Structure formats: C-alpha cells, structure tokens
C-alpha cells in the first residue's frame with residue numbers, strides 16, 4: 001500500500017456527539033468515512049449533513065450490542081469492496097448509578113455497549129488490518145475509568161471503561177505492529193452525554209480521536225491519551 005492511499009474509517013455511534021464530529025474531522029482530513037449508527041435513519045441523516053466536495057461519508061446500520069448486526073455490517077462492506085483501515089469505537093452509554101443502587105440490567109447493558117461492542121468490532125475488522133499491513137483502532141475511554149485514579153466514576157461506567165482500557169492493551173498486543181491500538185479520554189465534552197455545562201467543545205474532544213485515527217507509522221501503540229498526550233491507565 002502506498003502512503004498516499006485513501007484510508008477508510010468506520011466510526012461507531014457516528015450519528016451524534018463526539019462520533020459525529022470525528023466523522024466530520026476524518027472526512028475533512030481526506031479519509032473515506034463509514035458513519036455507523038444503530039438507527040439507520042438517524043445514520044443516513046447524519047451522513048447526509050457531512051457529505052460535500054471531497055467529503056465521502058457512507059451511512060451503515062450497526063448496533064454494537066448485536067453480534068449479528070456487526071457481522072452483517074462487515075459483510076455489506078466486504079460485498080461493496082470497502083476495507084476498514086481505521087476503527088473508532090466511539091459508541092457508549094453513561095449510567096450514573098452508584099454501585100449499591102446499580103441494577104443488573106443496567107450494568108449488563110453498559111458492559112454490552114462499552115466493552116463487548118468494542119470486542120465485537122475489533123474481532124470483525126482488526127484481523128484484516130493486520131493482513132493488509134495497516135490499521136488504526138481508537139477506543140473512546142474515559143479518565144473516569146482510570147485505575148491509577150481509583151476509577152473515580154459512577155460504578156458501571158468506570159468499570160466498563162477500565163475494562164475497555166484492558167481490551168485496548170490486549171488487542172494491541174495481539175495485533176500486528178502495523179496496527180496501532182490506542183485508547184483516548186476526550187475530556188468532559190459538551191454532548192448529550194457530557195451535558196451543556198461541560199468545559200470542552202466537541203471539536204476539541206474529537207481532536208485527539210482524529211489524531212490517533214491518523215497516526216503515522218512511527219506513532220504510539222497501546223497507549224491512553226488525552227489532549228494528544230499520554231496519560232496513566
């Protein structure tokens with residue numbers, strides 16, 4: 001593959017928030033973008049907003065809690081001749097319950113989205129990256145799941161993001177050196193999840209995501225980053 005080849009990025013939960021802004025930034029950087037959303041109509045509407053001269057954005061239905069949905073999305077892309085070079089595991093949920101008020105369904109759903117979703121997409125898309133000799137994986141984590149900070153978050157969110165960090169290290173070690181797998185804390189960002197009082201704009205929140213998604217071959221692998229700087233797990 002030449003350095004000039006156009007790369008294709010798939011972003012989960014691309015229809016709003018940091019995922020949508022990441023799609024916008026990646027399309028602006030010249031990548032082909034697959035904007036994945038669990039609701040097909042919302043995905044199509046979001047992709048339509050981003051299309052323009054030189055901005056190639058395709059919508060795909062993808063519910064990361066469903067192995068079938070992940071498999072069908074991968075099959076549709078393969079049938080269309082689209083190879084995924086960059087995977088941004090952005091989709092996430094933020095339950096706010098403390099540990100002793102957390103019910104099993106809420107915890108289980110958070111695990112399914114925040115951890116198992118990335119497990120499913122990594123298994124679906126990362127092996128082919130290794131075979132082709134190029135790949136970038138960015139997992140949207142959070143400082144609220146940092147074990148060095150005693151996981152300072154609502155229970156399910158912190159546990160699932162700490163587990164996503166563990167998955168990041170394991171996928172990084174399991175992948176070819178040409179595939180760079182990193183986690184990012186975008187900061188506290190003004191989205192539906194972060195709320196209107198959050199200090200960080202969505203553009204700034206997505207900046208480190210875009211940076212990790214477009215790392216040069218000399219870039220880091222198996223790290224955790226905020227504001228383009230390495231932070232402690």
Ligand code: NAP
Nearest residue numbers: 013017018038063064091092140142188189191192193194
């Ligand atoms: P958001 O505005 O709440 O958007 C969440 C996105 O995830 C939506 O597109 C949502 O789709 C999607 N999603 C949820 N469940 C899904 C599923 N089963 N399958 C596919 N997509 C699903 O969140 P955000 O603030 O942009 O956050 C994006 C990521 O950054 C998350 O992983 C979050 O934990 C992380 N993060 C955010 C902040 C912050 O301050 N905002 C801080 C640290 C980390 P629907 O529209 O269909 O619901």
